[in-house]
Amino acid sequence: MTTLQAKQVSKSGAIHGGAGHNAADDGFSDLHPAYSTLQAMAESNRCLYCYDAPCVTACPTSIDIPTFIRKISTGNPDGAAKTILSANIMGGTCARACPTEVLCEQACVRNVAEDTAVEIGSLQRFAVDHLMARDLPHPFKRAPETGKSIAVVGAGPAGLSCAHRAAMLGHNVTVFEAKAKPGGLNEYGLAAYKMTNDFAQREVEFLLGIGGIRIEYGKALGKDISIDALKDSYDAVFVGVGLGSTNNLGLKGEEFPGVDDAISFIEKLRQTEPKSDMPVGNNVIVIGGGNTAIDAAVQAKRLGADEVTLVYRRGAENMSATEFEQDLAKTNGVVVRYWAKPVAIKANGKLLGMEFEKTELDASGKLVGTGETFEVRADQILKAIGQKIKTDDLAGMEIAGGKIVVDENYQTTAPGVFAGGDCIKSGEDLTVQSVEDGKQAAIAIDAFLKSA
Amino acid sequence: MADLSCKIAGIDSLNPFWLASAPPTDKKYNVVRAFEAGWGGVVWKTLGIDPPVINVSSRYGAHHDQNRRLLGINNIELISDRPLAVNLQEIRECRAEYPDHVIIGSMMAPIEERAWKDLAQQIAESGVHGIELNLGCPHGMCERGMGSAIGQVPEMVEQVTRWVKESVDIPVFTKLTPNITNILWSAEAAYKGGADAVSLINTVNSIISVDIDQMVPEPMVDGKGTHGGYCGSAVKPIALNMVAEIARSPETKNLHISGIGGITTWKDAVEFMALGSNAVQVCTAAMIYGFRVVDDLIDGMSQWMDDKGYTSVEQFTRAAVPQVADWNELNMNFDTKAVINPDNCIECGRCHIACEDTSHQAITMTAKPEGGRLFEVVDEECVGCNLCYHICPVPDCITMEPVKTDKPPMTWPEHPLNPMRMAAE
Missing domain, CATH: 3.30.70.20 (Alpha-Beta Plaits)
Incomplete structure (x- = not known):
């Protein structure tokens, strides 16, 4: 049994660092508080309304950013939201969770001479929140019913994006979701401070407002449904199952209580209410260098862990977590140790810690251990060393490099079966890329159905 | 620091920056604050014949850019709504307390000789350095046959200027309205009437915006709106052209000019003077930011003069006029x-x-x-x-x-x- 305890999280924020923007931060409130109208006005007026703007090119969903920002500046935030959502139906989540600092905001021309991009993410959130807060009809209309039906496997960003676009194009969509709630990683995989106020669920509800989409929960691929059966019952199938399995360290004691996947830790936290009931260790080790590692480390610290040590086997520049995320960890008091790899889990009836070996690059550029070791004590270890595809239930589809193989139309090697999101190799494993995959796959499915 | 003192219509001023006749110069309290802030002079808010006018509530409309910066204001306020005797007493006090600062009395009256002459004499007796004839107000007063109703008829401009010149022995500024077809006609009329200087521009007749929820022009007075006088940086180009036309016309080039119209920065003031103004008047910039804007007007002009090697404002006054061509x-x-x-x-x-x-x-x-x-x-x-x-x-x-x-x-x-x-x- 785990010995982890829920911490008394002080309202004064005494247990965590200074990254929270407001003084009453309980550790789970918004990382970036929503813009006021005044902030939106000031920031939207910083946008130069570029032509053929670099930010649009940098957005995987090609949102017409200058147009939506201009609409905010002219007092038309709902029009701005429609511009965003027409390209990215999950613009609300992307506004919160996108690493904008390496996407649209990195491309902003305001960086060139002033070194300060327009805060596109915050403006996007302002517009989408404004629209969603109003009791308006769904902003998009469905094309006349085609009579075709599409099965979507997975109610994550890719599946829901595909479902929405397919419904818009006049098809009827049934979404099969293994879990009890829709949203995928938006609901289960992002830090709580990125998705406050049950936003993932509110966004799905909004998205379903288009009509023509039905979601069946508790339907897991390989258990309750199969690709072959769906192929028989539907005119086309879209697979957006994400990466259902995680990588292991390959160390003895990995099954020991207190050793867990970071993604499971985040999932549990996201489903715990109140969040302060979530148990956390006193000394937590997080292993990995991606955004999930940062989410877990920061969240553990904010939950009240005394010490959180993030260990990564290479240097800061090699981390897939963005610079902003790395800074967030440091300002939250997370100790980051680079160039070390785990070699042993230390336990004596209960979890004691971990032994690491220092690493370096050899002459050929290969990562090798130096032989020098050190120990970090821990009563909780969170692994964030990557996810991998669950291949068992994807029979009939070619898999390569751990991803489902698709052609330029998102069609797998199984005819009539399409795929998108983290389970294919499109871009980075980001919500925004999954939304784009789903949207483009729906357009490809529409063409496929029309030509059939 | 360059010498900013100047002379306009025979009046010496500490600097070329005066506050225009408007709400900021309505009473002693404001004028004292203005002088303390560094303004060289004020044109007192327009005085009329008692009983004083009554103003409406809700008086200004605004033209914002998308960042809510004010590009222009329009107003439907009338002339001073305080008794003449109160204004004249406060003018006397200000003259006594600030002898080095210029006070010009602005006035308006119906188109009757006696009315103009009597009022001008009363104002002159309060000790003002000069009198400015408000022939430009484009709202309210014009409906009573005053303001722009006079300023739009060159014969009346000449007549009123002459009446006042005949009644007082201090300099007379005829303030011109831009709401005309050709500014030279009114400027020539003022010159013929004996004006020592013209002041321009008064506000531009305008509807500044419409409340599209209530479908009423702004500013709204109980569900209705009216046209008002537009001012602020948005009108500067209109004013610059009119100033330049007067300065380069053979018929009017000897008139001194008190330049008005959206002057917000020291550079605006330099431009007005380069195109023919001997001094300038400011209102909207002060209404938006307070009297303290004069600090940068003075400092900016002075710095620029030092950089350019000018030692007096006369050296660049009208310097751009020869380059204004058809x-x-x-x-x-x-x-x-x-x-x-x-x-x-x-x-x-x-x-x-x-x-x-x-x-x-x-x-x-x-x-x-x-x-x-x-x-x-x-x-x-x-x-x-x-x-x-x-x-x-x-x-x-x-x-x-x-x-x-x-x-x-x-x-x-x-x-x-x-x-x-x-x-x-």
Whole structure:
């Protein structure tokens, strides 16, 4: 049994660092508080309304950013939201969770001479929140019913994006979701401070407002449904199952209580209410260098862990977590140790810690251990060393490099079966890329159905 | 620090910055604060014949940019709504307490000789340095036959100016309305009537905005709106042209000019003076930011004068007037072209789309091999219109470079393609 305890999280924020923007931060409130109208006005007026703007090119969903920002500046935030959502139906989540600092905001021309991009993410959130807060009809209309039906496997960003676009194009969509709630990683995989106020669920509800989409929960691929059966019952199938399995360290004691996947830790936290009931260790080790590692480390610290040590086997520049995320960890008091790899889990009836070996690059550029070791004590270890595809239930589809193989139309090697999101190799494993995959796959499915 | 003292219509002023006749100069309290802040003079808010007018509630409308900066205000306030005796007493007190500062009394009356002369004499007796005739107010007072109702009729402008000149022995400023077809007609009338100076422009007649929820023009007075007087930086170009026209016209060039119209910065003031103003008046900038704006007006002009080597304001007053020409005097053989400095370019693409959509398709956009976009001017297509130069958000990224030519200057009247010239041959 785990010995982890829920911490008394002080309202004064005494247990965590200074990254929270407001003084009453309980550790789970918004990382970036929503813009006021005044902030939106000031920031939207910083946008130069570029032509053929670099930010649009940098957005995987090609949102017409200058147009939506201009609409905010002219007092038309709902029009701005429609511009965003027409390209990215999950613009609300992307506004919160996108690493904008390496996407649209990195491309902003305001960086060139002033070194300060327009805060596109915050403006996007302002517009989408404004629209969603109003009791308006769904902003998009469905094309006349085609009579075709599409099965979507997975109610994550890719599946829901595909479902929405397919419904818009006049098809009827049934979404099969293994879990009890829709949203995928938006609901289960992002830090709580990125998705406050049950936003993932509110966004799905909004998205379903288009009509023509039905979601069946508790339907897991390989258990309750199969690709072959769906192929028989539907005119086309879209697979957006994400990466259902995680990588292991390959160390003895990995099954020991207190050793867990970071993604499971985040999932549990996201489903715990109140969040302060979530148990956390006193000394937590997080292993990995991606955004999930940062989410877990920061969240553990904010939950009240005394010490959180993030260990990564290479240097800061090699981390897939963005610079902003790395800074967030440091300002939250997370100790980051680079160039070390785990070699042993230390336990004596209960979890004691971990032994690491220092690493370096050899002459050929290969990562090798130096032989020098050190120990970090821990009563909780969170692994964030990557996810991998669950291949068992994807029979009939070619898999390569751990991803489902698709052609330029998102069609797998199984005819009539399409795929998108983290389970294919499109871009980075980001919500925004999954939304784009789903949207483009729906357009490809529409063409496929029309030509059939 | 350069000497900013100046003389207009025979009146010496500590500096060329006066507050215009308007709400900021309505009473002693404001005027004292203005003098303490550094203003060289004030034109007291327009005085009329008792009983005082009654003003409505809700008086100003606004023209904002999208960042809520005020580009212009319009107002429907009338002249001073306090008894004449109270105003004159406060003027006397201010004159006594601030003997080095200029106070001009602004006045307005119905178009009757006795009314103008009596009021002018009463104001003069309060010790003002001069009198300004408000012949420009475009709202309210004009409906009672005053303000712009007089200023729009040159004969009346001349008549009223003459009446006041006959009744007092201090300088008279005739304040002109821009709500006319030709400013020279009113300026000439003022000159003929004996004005020592003209003050311009008064506010521009306007409806500034409409409340589209209530479908009422703003400012709203119980569900209705009316046209009002527009002022602020948005009217500066209208005022500059009218000032320049008077300064360069042979009939009016001897008139002193008190320049008014959207002056917000020291540079605005320099421009007004370069085009013919002997001093300037400011209102809206003070209404937006407070009297403290005079600090930068003084400091900025002084710094600029030091940089340029000017030791008195007279040295640059009217300095740009000789260069103001009719279009027909422009050199048709002059050619200038846009040059984009790629080192300063931030690749926003605004020059390209502006030229492509609305001008001469003279700026190309191509992908750079190393990434990003390159913007280049096609000299053969560039007509030197300046549009790209103006819309570029980066200072000094686009410059306009004159093209060397061997062709002698040639005006349109001399041009071989001018049909009028060909017809004459």
